[in-house]
Amino acid sequence: MNIIVTGGAGFIGANFVYYEHKKHPADKIICLDKLTYAGNLETLAPLMEKPNFKFIKADIADRKTVYKIFEQEKPDIVVNFAAESHVDRSIENPEIFLQTNVIGTSVLLDACRKYGIDRYHQVSTDEVYGDLPLDRPDLFFTEQTNLHTSSPYSASKASADLLVMAYHRTYKVPATISRCSNNYGPYHFPEKLIPLMIINALSDKKLPVYGDGLNVRDWLYVEDHCAAIDLIIRKGKVGEVYNVGGHNERANIDVVKTILQQLGKPESLIEHVTDRKGHDRRYAIDPTKIHEALGWEPATKFEDGIKKTVQWYLDNRDWWMNIISGDYQGYYERMYGQREVLEYAKI
Numbered sequence: 001m002n003i004i005v006t007g008g009a010g011f012i013g014a015n016f017v018y019y020e021h022k023k024h025p026a027d028k029i030i031c032l033d034k035l036t037y038a039g040n041l042e043t044l045a046p047l048m049e050k051p052n053f054k055f056i057k058a059d060i061a062d063r064k065t066v067y068k069i070f071e072q073e074k075p076d077i078v079v080n081f082a083a084e085s086h087v088d089r090s091i092e093n094p095e096i097f098l099q100t101n102v103i104g105t106s107v108l109l110d111a112c113r114k115y116g117i118d119r120y121h122q123v124s125t126d127e128v129y130g131d132l133p134l135d136r137p138d139l140f141f142t143e144q145t146n147l148h149t150s151s152p153y154s155a156s157k158a159s160a161d162l163l164v165m166a167y168h169r170t171y172k173v174p175a176t177i178s179r180c181s182n183n184y185g186p187y188h189f190p191e192k193l194i195p196l197m198i199i200n201a202l203s204d205k206k207l208p209v210y211g212d213g214l215n216v217r218d219w220l221y222v223e224d225h226c227a228a229i230d231l232i233i234r235k236g237k238v239g240e241v242y243n244v245g246g247h248n249e250r251a252n253i254d255v256v257k258t259i260l261q262q263l264g265k266p267e268s269l270i271e272h273v274t275d276r277k278g279h280d281r282r283y284a285i286d287p288t289k290i291h292e293a294l295g296w297e298p299a300t301k302f303e304d305g306i307k308k309t310v311q312w313y314l315d316n317r318d319w320w321m322n323i324i325s326g327d328y329q330g331y332y333e334r335m336y337g338q339r340e341v342l343e344y345a346k347i
């Protein structure tokens with residue numbers, strides 16, 4: 001089988017490429033990635049010479065190139081990870097989020113329509129459902145929850161989901177969608193909470209917690225997400241949406257304290273700073289459907305996954321040092337330099 005994986009040089013896409021390569025060695029993986037700031041070829045270096053792997057640098061929104069790739073590679077399956085993925089960046093500059101996440105998805109769908117495909121899979125997010133209140137722990141996102149977006153990022157992902165469903169209904173593109181909660185694990189770009197806190201703590205730098213730090217995310221070890229997508233593309237039903245999450249809800253402040261504990265660093269490194277605009281309070285996935293339909297369940301508990309992740313960053317300093325020594329410095333200054341430090345008692 002020929003599988004095009006878009007965004008395969010990013011965090012989850014690369015983990016998925018490794019997962020598929022190991023689990024289905026006979027399949028050919030064609031990784032299509034624009035190599036934005038978030039894409040990193042070093043991540044894929046061990047695969048570059050493998051006969052069943054091919055890397056193509058391309059933009060999913062570039063129609064001519066995408067059509068050419070479909071014509072040449074004749075994919076059976078397309079899994080679309082390619083996206084602008086960081087909420088804070090979408091608040092700073094929404095336009096590229098529309099270009100990649102919406103237009104890019106529409107180009108891929110048109111290519112599937114033109115050349116034919118066995119399955120198009122859209123990697124979406126639980127953020128399309130908006131957020132849940134902290135005082136209603138009984139509430140969870142199901143596949144029936146209304147789309148109710150908060151940030152330009154989540155609005156662009158929800159728009160893409162609507163396009164996927166429209167192409168399925170109108171043109172019979174055989175599509176599926178997964179909506180997953182927050183991932184963590186190896187190769188996570190250091191702009192995101194967990195790697196940012198690990199790397200800052202290792203450098204004895206302050207850990208910038210937004211607002212009161214009580215916002216809740218539902219953490220899933222990245223390999224469990226890859227396993228869910230692998231099941232959906234092979235056994236999932238066309239036209240269906242599957243929520244993916246492992247009931248691992250944690251307040252941000254607790255995640256940060258766990259990381260400090262693992263690294264033997266003091267809590268005095270924590271600094272509460274100006275909150276994210278429109279900050280979603282709580283995400284929590286109900287994974288009943290994927291469990292009952294496909295037998296999926298997460299294999300890694302948060303306590304184990306966070307230990308493995310911290311160890312990975314300790315063992316792979318070169319990988320993240322190369323990132324933070326480049327443009328990342330400018331990003332960090334832009335994103336955090338202006339934030340006011342809040343006195344926690346006054347939050």
Ligand code: NAD
Nearest residue numbers: 007009010011012034035036038039059060082083085183
């Ligand atoms: P990431 O930012 O780490 O990687 C994105 C990848 O896409 C990079 O390799 C980048 O170069 C590539 N890319 C960006 N624009 C492109 C374009 N126009 N054409 C081709 N390639 C392009 O993102 P991630 O965290 O790995 O997320 C992957 C997908 O999973 C995204 O669609 C995201 O919305 C979704 N998702 C992420 C999470 C999470 O917790 N990280 C959870 C649920 C869903």
Ligand code: DAU
Nearest residue numbers: 085086087125126127181182191192193208209210215252
């Ligand atoms: O829920 C799935 C989503 O998870 C994905 O769709 C997104 O692509 C992914 O980036 C992630 O979005 P979040 O906004 O939840 O992740 P992030 O790591 O940016 O932030 C997690 C929480 O930590 C959030 O409540 C904001 C907070 N935070 C984040 C950063 C970067 C801080 O307190 N300080 C920080 O410096």
